[in-house]
Each structure stands twice: as C-alpha cells, then as structure tokens.
Amino acid sequence: MRSFAYVVLFLASSLAVINPAPQPESIKKTIIKLATLAPRGSPWFEMLENVRQEWLDISDGRVVLKMYSGGGFGDESDIIVKLRLNQIQAAAVTTEGLGVIDKGVWAFSIPTLFKSDQQLAWVRQQVHDEFLQRFDEAGVQLVFWIDLGWSYWFSRVPIRTPDDLRKLRIYNWAAVDLQRVWKAGGFNAVLLSSTDILPGLHTGLIDCFATTPLMAASFQWFGRAKNMTRFKWGALVGGIIISNHVWDQIPADLQPRLLEAARRRAQSFQQQVYDFDAEAIEAMTQYGLRVIDITPEEEVAWRTTIAPYLMLLRGTLVDADMFDKVFALMERMPEELAGR
Numbered sequence: 001m002r003s004f005a006y007v008v009l010f011l012a013s014s015l016a017v018i019n020p021a022p023q024p025e026s027i028k029k030t031i032i033k034l035a036t037l038a039p040r041g042s043p044w045f046e047m048l049e050n051v052r053q054e055w056l057d058i059s060d061g062r063v064v065l066k067m068y069s070g071g072g073f074g075d076e077s078d079i080i081v082k083l084r085l086n087q088i089q090a091a092a093v094t095t096e097g098l099g100v101i102d103k104g105v106w107a108f109s110i111p112t113l114f115k116s117d118q119q120l121a122w123v124r125q126q127v128h129d130e131f132l133q134r135f136d137e138a139g140v141q142l143v144f145w146i147d148l149g150w151s152y153w154f155s156r157v158p159i160r161t162p163d164d165l166r167k168l169r170i171y172n173w174a175a176v177d178l179q180r181v182w183k184a185g186g187f188n189a190v191l192l193s194s195t196d197i198l199p200g201l202h203t204g205l206i207d208c209f210a211t212t213p214l215m216a217a218s219f220q221w222f223g224r225a226k227n228m229t230r231f232k233w234g235a236l237v238g239g240i241i242i243s244n245h246v247w248d249q250i251p252a253d254l255q256p257r258l259l260e261a262a263r264r265r266a267q268s269f270q271q272q273v274y275d276f277d278a279e280a281i282e283a284m285t286q287y288g289l290r291v292i293d294i295t296p297e298e299e300v301a302w303r304t305t306i307a308p309y310l311m312l313l314r315g316t317l318v319d320a321d322m323f324d325k326v327f328a329l330m331e332r333m334p335e336e337l338a339g340r
Helices: 001-018 043-058 078-085 095-101 103-109 117-124 127-139 162-166 177-183 194-205 214-219 255-285 296-313 320-331
Strands: 030-036 063-068 090-094 140-157 168-173 188-192 208-211 227-243 289-292
Touching: 001 043, 001 289, 030 043, 030 078, 043 063, 043 255, 078 090, 090 095, 090 117, 090 255, 095 103, 095 227, 103 117, 103 127, 103 227, 103 255, 117 227, 117 320, 127 140, 127 194, 140 214, 140 255, 168 177, 177 188, 177 289, 177 296, 188 194, 188 214, 194 255, 208 227, 214 227, 214 255, 227 255, 255 289
Parallel strands: 030 063, 030 090, 168 188, 168 208, 227 289
Antiparallel strands: 090 227, 140 208, 140 227
16 A cells, blocks of 8 residues: 555656646736935935835736936936936936926926915916826826925025025026026026035035925035025925836736825825925034024015016926916915915
C-alpha cells in the first residue's frame, strides 16, 4: 500500500509539472511619472503621496505614480515642457505651471482682485466646467485643482506701501515677462526662474517676492527675506494634470474612482491650507520673520495704486476671454460675498 501511495504521489507531481495550475496573467501596470517642485516632507508633497498610495490600492497595483520632487526637472515651465515631450506624464503644479497650459488660469491670481477665499472659490466654481474642457482640448486631464492660499510680499526690508515696493528689485517669473507692466507702474522687476529665487536673494539680484507663507517656509526663501507684509496680494491655485495619452491607457472603470479619490484628498487638503499657512507664519517668526500689519488706509492705497494697471494683464498674462469673464463675475457676485 505504501508503494502504491508513492506511485500516486509521483504521478500527481508529474502531471502538475506537465500541466501546471493556471497562473494569473501578468498585471499590466500604467506607470505615471509625476514631477513637482514641492520638496519631500512638505504638506503639498505629503498630500500627493497619499494620492499615490490610494491609487495603488484602488487599482490593485495597476496604476503607479512615480514621484519626482524638488527642482530636478527645473521650474514649472520646464516641467510642462517635459510633460509635452512625454519625459514625464503628470505634474503637480501651481498657477505658474497650470497657466502655461491655459493662460486663463492666471485670472485667479490677478493682484488685489479678490479679497477673500470665499470670493475666489465662488468665481472658480462658475468657470470650473469650462476649464475642464479647456485642459482636455490642450491634451491633459485636470485631475483636480484647489486654492493654495494667498500670496504676500516677503522682502529684505519692510514694505508697507506701494512706494516701498517701488524701491526694491522684484522677482518676476522668467516664463512670463511682465516687465512692461511693472515698468508702467514705476516698479523694477527682475526676470528669474523660480528655482533661482534663493540664489537671487543671496546675491542681492532681487529684494522681494510674492508667495504663500507655506511655500516661503517650505523652500526656505524667507531666510533672506524676513519681512512679510500681511496684505493679500493675490491668490495661488494648484493641481494635478496628467497627459491624456497616458490617462486613456487606464481602464475606463478605474478612471472615475481614481478621480474621486484624488479630489477627496484635495478637498481635505483645501480645508487645511489656511491652517498650514498660519502654522508656517508662526514657525518662521521663531526664526526671525517680522510680520507687518498694514492699516486700512494703506490697504486702500495698494488697491487704488494697482487698479489702473490691471487691464495691461488682459491678453498678456491672462487669456482675454477669461479675464473678461472673471471681471464680469466679480460684478454679479452675491452680496454676501462682495463685501468680504
């Protein structure tokens, strides 16, 4: 009986070799290289990391975001160029990068236009569907976009009024040459890549820049510009875009689930943005940042000084059609928002 049992076991093992149990087909993965300027460890990068992990879980490992942080791919205009060349397939960028895809995005960052995050959110919601179509026509999927907070002036010397700003050398993102606009208002702008802000401050090439507190802290720019003027100069938006070429390779049944997960993460991050900025300000003050609170009269001076030059942005920085739409929306904004 024992020898019979061995024969049975031998035959069974032989058959298993000849006719092995069917194995699952190799999982087809969609690898998406995503670049961002956000440094590792920053809240913005951590949110992206959460999206990456959730997409892995939802897709059972079939959709893989490979993250490239910091300035390894250049500034945001360089990142968009590499996206178009398929060297990367996705980007997590701010107004600067999104504005390279569609100049209408710059409408949300027009200086002094919005007074509150509620105003900005309302206007952005009114044109949301149009921007989804615009980005799709430009060859990318707008996974999500959110408000990243308010830009304030950070400077080597205190700024209280526009006349103070006129005395300084202002950082102007090199990809969008607005020197003519700055010059019209009597300001001195210097064209630089965003990756050159810190070296520019070190060498004295620039004296000031406008950005959110979180970005000033994350990139350590405030170390050479330890004055922050608490006046909402302009809003900053950000988001993830993915090349349609690679997005269309993702199974259709997965796409809405991935979008929903990413947008849920973005919404959660959105609710924390202003807390992050407050925490960043508090942290920077411990390292020497001086916060300058301007008076109501000085705020009026900012708005009245800048207002005459906003039309120069129409058709240059900002797509003319979207410029007109946003200003029209500001005129018919609900009363409970207009006064904010």
